[in-house]
Amino acid sequence: MALASISPPGNSGTDGRFSSAEAQRRIVIVGFLVVPLLLLTVFSLYPFFQLIWFSMTDWDGMSPDKAFVGLQNYERIFFEDASILKPMINSLYYFAGSFIQLALATYFAVILSRGLPGSNVFRLILFLPFVLNSVAVSIIFRDFLQLDGGLDSLLTTLGVGHWSQEWVQDPDLVKWSLVFASVWRYLGFQLLITYGALQSVPQDQYEAARIEGASEWQQFWHITFPSIRMILGLQLILATVGSLEVFDVPFLITGGANGTKTFIMAAIEEAFEFRRVGMASAMSIILVVIVMVAVTLQRLAMTGKRS
Amino acid sequence: MNMPRAFRRMTPIRLAWTLFHYAALLLACLLVISPLLIAFFSSFKTPIEMLRGEKMDLPVDWGNLDNYIAFFTDQKIGLAFYNTMFVLLFALAMTILVGTMAAYVIDRFRFRGRSVILFLYVIVMAVPMITTQISTYEVMQFLGLIGSKWALILLFGGADVVSLYVFIQFLQSINREIDESARIEGASYWQIYWKVILPLLVPAISTIVILRTIYIYNDFILPYLYTPRVEQSTVSILLYRASDMMSASSEAVLMAGIVIVIAPSVIAFFLLQKQIVSGVMRGAVKG
Numbered sequence: 001m002a003l004a005s006i007s008p009p010g011n012s013g014t015d016g017r018f019s020s021a022e023a024q025r026r027i028v029i030v031g032f033l034v035v036p037l038l039l040l041t042v043f044s045l046y047p048f049f050q051l052i053w054f055s056m057t058d059w060d061g062m063s064p065d066k067a068f069v070g071l072q073n074y075e076r077i078f079f080e081d082a083s084i085l086k087p088m089i090n091s092l093y094y095f096a097g098s099f100i101q102l103a104l105a106t107y108f109a110v111i112l113s114r115g116l117p118g119s120n121v122f123r124l125i126l127f128l129p130f131v132l133n134s135v136a137v138s139i140i141f142r143d144f145l146q147l148d149g150g151l152d153s154l155l156t157t158l159g160v161g162h163w164s165q166e167w168v169q170d171p172d173l174v175k176w177s178l179v180f181a182s183v184w185r186y187l188g189f190q191l192l193i194t195y196g197a198l199q200s201v202p203q204d205q206y207e208a209a210r211i212e213g214a215s216e217w218q219q220f221w222h223i224t225f226p227s228i229r230m231i232l233g234l235q236l237i238l239a240t241v242g243s244l245e246v247f248d249v250p251f252l253i254t255g256g257a258n259g260t261k262t263f264i265m266a267a268i269e270e271a272f273e274f275r276r277v278g279m280a281s282a283m284s285i286i287l288v289v290i291v292m293v294a295v296t297l298q299r300l301a302m303t304g305k306r307s
Numbered sequence: 308m309n310m311p312r313a314f315r316r317m318t319p320i321r322l323a324w325t326l327f328h329y330a331a332l333l334l335a336c337l338l339v340i341s342p343l344l345i346a347f348f349s350s351f352k353t354p355i356e357m358l359r360g361e362k363m364d365l366p367v368d369w370g371n372l373d374n375y376i377a378f379f380t381d382q383k384i385g386l387a388f389y390n391t392m393f394v395l396l397f398a399l400a401m402t403i404l405v406g407t408m409a410a411y412v413i414d415r416f417r418f419r420g421r422s423v424i425l426f427l428y429v430i431v432m433a434v435p436m437i438t439t440q441i442s443t444y445e446v447m448q449f450l451g452l453i454g455s456k457w458a459l460i461l462l463f464g465g466a467d468v469v470s471l472y473v474f475i476q477f478l479q480s481i482n483r484e485i486d487e488s489a490r491i492e493g494a495s496y497w498q499i500y501w502k503v504i505l506p507l508l509v510p511a512i513s514t515i516v517i518l519r520t521i522y523i524y525n526d527f528i529l530p531y532l533y534t535p536r537v538e539q540s541t542v543s544i545l546l547y548r549a550s551d552m553m554s555a556s557s558e559a560v561l562m563a564g565i566v567i568v569i570a571p572s573v574i575a576f577f578l579l580q581k582q583i584v585s586g587v588m589r590g591a592v593k594g
Contacts, residue, residue, distance in 0.1 A: 024495060108332065116325070128339065132572055137342075284439065
């Protein structure tokens with residue numbers, strides 16, 4: 001592997017002391033890299049290339065032989081069985097949700113960074129869900145969203161009980177309910193990152209803008225936004241990737257019922273329940289390709305805008 | 308504090324906006340807190356209260372620990388916590404050792420193959436971990452590690468590229484002259500790593516410890532795939548199995564279990580809030 005290509009640099013000395021230093025240098029390079037590269041190869045790289053190979057077989061995950069079927073799995077996904085790609089649509093909801101989340105997180109980060117009294121407490125509360133166990137919060141949400149559950153009770157307490165809905169039973173609403181659960185979980189995390197970026201915006205610029213009578217919106221648009229644009233772009237990439245690999249929230253809250261299955265859930269199910277590893281691998285590869293294309297496009301757009 | 312003066316200086320429009328911002332913040336906090344509070348309240352309620360009362364009602368008797376006792380007796384909770392700690396400690400140790408060693412060599416040495424190695428890490432970073440689990444599972448099966456905590460330790464501890472990047476980035480900010488002067492004083496590379504670099508990396512290490520602890524303690528998909536039985540698995544699977552087995556009538560018992568699982572996180576969060584907040588801010592951006 002890559003290790004074999006490690007060799008001494010051109011300037012190895014001739015006297016004894018120098019070459020023993022050179023030997024030591026080589027021992028350290030090889031010794032410190034063997035384990036990390038072994039782990040990287042065995043648990044990340046090899047599985048990735050194996051996945052490409054699996055995707056061109058009809059393997060069932062158990063039998064010793066895997067028959068090569070070429071691009072048959074991909075043909076089935078794209079041209080023959082439209083139901084396989086259908087869960088991909090659900091990713092669009094999470095994608096839309098991630099825009100809402102980014103907008104909310106930026107809004108809250110901006111107003112919190114002005115040092116309103118109590119802003120520390122607000123920040124902590126909004127961030128809290130991020131540190132909690134995934135299964136625990138999903139079960140909490142399953143109960144929160146059920147008929148006559150916590151959300152309906154909360155609305156009644158606030159005097160708007162008539163707003164109650166069939167949050168998870170209604171097939172149109174359930175997708176947004178799950179998006180809400182996901183925003184609930186990650187909003188504070190995103191807020192914190194944006195908040196961190198805002199700390200580096202020089203305060204005297206706001207002071208100067210205020211003296212000139214700039215409105216809050218003008219201040220945001222001309223001072224704040226340009227200085228956090230990179231971070232927002234980065235978060236958009238993370239959000240895109242994130243919305244394609246949503247698993248926990250639908251899996252644990254609805255179990256994928258009522259049309260909430262995501263593409264990655266379908267792929268995992270295909271592999272581990274129906275034992276159609278070939279097909280599942282093809283689905284995974286499609287996902288990887290989409291992620292890579294999305295990341296590349298957004299990177300290009302970001303660097304384009306910067307120059 | 309100059310806030311009161313700030314308020315006084317405000318024009319009516321600006322004051323209205325400030326009130327609007329506060330209302331938005333309060334609403335958001337209410338939505339964040341209420342599901343958690345309801346779960347907490349429910350864990351102290353009797354079956355009758357659960358059936359008849361509103362979810363938002365406070366429990367009648369805060370001393371009612373029946374649900375907690377039921378969860379403790381029915382579930383292998385001690386074992387699940389032991390497993391979680393076992394996985395967490397070994398995975399963290401592995402992440403730190405593997406990550407700092409690789410980062411030290413990659414940042415401080417120039418050797419043939421270095422750019423190839425960096426390129427491999429970039430590839431791995433671009434491929435979402437969850438997508439390759441189908442074939443990683445076959446590797447684990449080959450190694451005979453399905454159902455073993457070591458499968459989790461290897462994946463949590465060994466396959467994390469973000470940590471490596473955080474370490475490399477931090478190393479770049481440490482002046483190389485420190486290495487060189489230690490070298491002149493006769494220290495070996497190993498001593499430089501162990502006595503100079505590692506202590507200087509402590510802030511980066513604590514960032515990674517915080518981020519990885521949050522991730523490992525809360526993750527579901529890896530334990531679900533590799534250690535599906537509670538006996539070998541983490542608290543995530545304990546709750547998952549419990550929620551599968553329990554009927555709707557024992558919902559309050561399940562809520563007690565949830566409180567038990569998230570209590571350590573909540574307590575640690577409030578005790579270490581400063582470190583966690585700055586750790587996330589430092590680490591996440593580099594991902």
